Amino acid sequence: MKSLVAIGMFAVCSLVQAQSASWPDKPINMIVGFPAGGPTDLAARTLASGLQSMLGQTVIVENKPGATGTIAAAQVKRANPDGYTVFVSSIGTFVVAPHLLKQVNYDALNDFDYITLPFQAPNVLVTGTARPERTVAEVLAAMKKSPGTLTFASSGVGASDHLSAELLWQQSGTSGLHVPYKGGAPALQDTLGGQVDFFMTNINAVLPQILAGRLHAIAITDQKRSPALPDVPTFAESGVQGMEVAGWQGLVAPSGLSDSVKKKLSDAAIQTMHVPATVKKLEDLGITIVASTPEEFKAFVVRENERWKNLIQTRKITVE
Numbered sequence: 001m002k003s004l005v006a007i008g009m010f011a012v013c014s015l016v017q018a019q020s021a022s023w024p025d026k027p028i029n030m031i032v033g034f035p036a037g038g039p040t041d042l043a044a045r046t047l048a049s050g051l052q053s054m055l056g057q058t059v060i061v062e063n064k065p066g067a068t069g070t071i072a073a074a075q076v077k078r079a080n081p082d083g084y085t086v087f088v089s090s091i092g093t094f095v096v097a098p099h100l101l102k103q104v105n106y107d108a109l110n111d112f113d114y115i116t117l118p119f120q121a122p123n124v125l126v127t128g129t130a131r132p133e134r135t136v137a138e139v140l141a142a143m144k145k146s147p148g149t150l151t152f153a154s155s156g157v158g159a160s161d162h163l164s165a166e167l168l169w170q171q172s173g174t175s176g177l178h179v180p181y182k183g184g185a186p187a188l189q190d191t192l193g194g195q196v197d198f199f200m201t202n203i204n205a206v207l208p209q210i211l212a213g214r215l216h217a218i219a220i221t222d223q224k225r226s227p228a229l230p231d232v233p234t235f236a237e238s239g240v241q242g243m244e245v246a247g248w249q250g251l252v253a254p255s256g257l258s259d260s261v262k263k264k265l266s267d268a269a270i271q272t273m274h275v276p277a278t279v280k281k282l283e284d285l286g287i288t289i290v291a292s293t294p295e296e297f298k299a300f301v302v303r304e305n306e307r308w309k310n311l312i313q314t315r316k317i318t319v320e
Contacts, residue, residue: 023082023261026084027058028058028060030047030048032065032087033064033066033071033093034065035063039202039204040089043119044088046272046273047059047272050269054271068093069093069097070105073105074105076254081255081257086115088249090250092158092159094304095301095307099312099313100158101319102319112253114298114301115251115253115265115266115294116266116290116293117251118269118290119249119282120246120290121204121247121248122220122288123220124201124203124206124217124221125200125218126200126201127215134218135218136218136240139218140172143172143175143176151176151179152179153188153191154178155201158317160202160246161202162180163311168240169315176198179196188206192214192215200221203229203286210229219234219243221243221245222234227286248290251269253265262294266293270292270293274289
């Protein structure tokens with residue numbers, strides 16, 4: 001009997017090894033937790049195009065938005081960990097929603113194999129042309145003069161733009177009024193129109209409006225100035241420390257990938273992010289290439305998880 005069990009286990013292992021060696025021999029499904037056209041979709045389609053070239057297989061991008069990417073995440077968690085289902089989502093899905101929503105049907109740290117963090121982008125604090133503030137000092141002075149009244153738009157509760165504003169208030173001892181929208185597009189439109197005072201969003205989402213003079217860029221949430229906006233200071237330069245925030249998107253798969261498939265997938269994704277044409281395209285948008293290894297990405301997520309959990313708890317941020 002023991003011999004039969006051993007033979008059975010050997011057969012299963014041999015089959016897994018054979019499947020891993022031939023991977024990929026059919027199309028790969030890439031699930032995206034957000035709508036088409038946004039930064040997460042940009043990450044997915046950049047990766048999909050590169051993976052197709054590197055792996056010689058079709059990569060089908062499927063947008064399944066809803067609940068900050070958590071609906072798609074729960075679906076991907078249940079998929080077969082064979083490398084034919086992968087998932088691209090954002091900071092919100094992996095390290096914010098688990099601390100903000102009452103229930104998420106996945107364990108972000110344990111239900112996925114982390115493949116790569118392809119790129120990230122700092123946020124930039126902007127205001128419409130009708131506002132007089134042009135520096136962080138002027139924004140802080142305005143908030144201190146009228147605590148809790150200056151409005152800060154966001155694409156939704158718990159989004160990186162919202163958390164950036166909360167972090168600014170915490171680090172500077174000031175307060176503003178959070179105005180959440182259902183997405184970045186309406187938040188941007190109301191900032192342009194002057195219906196809200198400030199917006200702290202991904203640099204690539206507002207770079208065209210800044211360069212066209214329709215928005216004023218005040219400071220960015222990075223350790224150094226962006227080549228895309230070299231005249232815009234960092235918050236640290238402007239006197240507010242601890243404001244390093246990036247909006248990021250990551251590629252993961254259901255937990256349980258074989259080592260060989262995981263390596264093939266991560267190697268191809270990392271190579272994709274080093275293609276010169278891709279690098280130039282993204283850097284022109286103010287995006288920073290990261291292309292982390294699976295180990296680096298997982299360690300980064302663990303750090304981000306702790307950071308945003310602490311902020312959410314300290315600031316008592318809730319979904320009403």
